[in-house]
Amino acid sequence: MGIDVRQKGAEGERQVIKMLTPIIQDVMREMEFPPEKVDAALKMVQRNQNQSAVGGNDLSNTFGLSIEVKRQEQLAINTWWAQCEAAAARNNELPVLIFKQNNKPWRFITLGFLHAPADRGGWTSVRARVEFNEDTFKTWFRVWVRGQLLNGWEARV
Numbered sequence: 001m002g003i004d005v006r007q008k009g010a011e012g013e014r015q016v017i018k019m020l021t022p023i024i025q026d027v028m029r030e031m032e033f034p035p036e037k038v039d040a041a042l043k044m045v046q047r048n049q050n051q052s053a054v055g056g057n058d059l060s061n062t063f064g065l066s067i068e069v070k071r072q073e074q075l076a077i078n079t080w081w082a083q084c085e086a087a088a089a090r091n092n093e094l095p096v097l098i099f100k101q102n103n104k105p106w107r108f109i110t111l112g113f114l115h116a117p118a119d120r121g122g123w124t125s126v127r128a129r130v131e132f133n134e135d136t137f138k139t140w141f142r143v144w145v146r147g148q149l150l151n152g153w154e155a156r157v
Contacts, residue, residue, distance in 0.1 A: 005072075012071030013047045013058050015097055019106075020045050020062070023138060027145045044155050055088050061155040063148040065110075066091055070099035081129065083108060098137075108137040 021042060028038045044061045058069045066088035068082050079098055089097035097109040112130035115123050132140070 009069070010047065012100060013069045016067070016069050017045050017047070019061065019134075019138070020141065023142050024063075024145055025124035027142055027149065031146065031149060054138055057091065057093075062096075063145050064093050065096045066142070067096045067098060070097070072099070072103050075099070075101070077109070077143075084109075091147075105114045106134050106137075108132050108134070118134075 021044070024041045024044060027040050028041055046060050048056050048058055048060050057066045059067045061145045066084060068080060068084035068087065077099070080099065081095070084095040084097045087093075094110060098106060100106045101110075106110070109129055111127060113125040114128050114130075115125050118124040
């Protein structure tokens with residue numbers, strides 16, 4: 001018998017937390033946070049136990065990111081993205097969709113800017129949904145966390 005859909009989703013969320021937590025701790029160490037705050041970051045990002053009841057983010061305390069995690073074989077990226085954008089809008093956060101099929105790597109989608117030439121040798125940008133791999137996401141997330149901490153972001157409890 002296959003794994004329960006909710007169990008699979010919860011396991012995916014735990015996997016993403018395990019991916020994010022060491023990055024957060026590394027950034028905090030680099031920024032010379034006290035050791036007790038770095039240790040406390042182990043429990044900073046958490047699964048949102050009320051997500052199905054209230055339609056919120058899958059994870060909480062994610063530095064202003066509205067993270068939706070999907071662990072499903074049947075892809076429904078546009079539906080998931082709409083759900084992610086709606087939650088992000090409610091919380092005034094940046095939407096991030098993280099999803100995975102069995103035996104395949106995690107995939108990541110968020111909003112970004114595509115640059116194009118403009119008048120007089122300048123550049124213009126177009127906001128777009130962009131997808132990238134795990135290594136690029138980890139690099140971007142590290143920069144995002146550092147910027148948020150420099151700007152005074154604090155975990156909500």
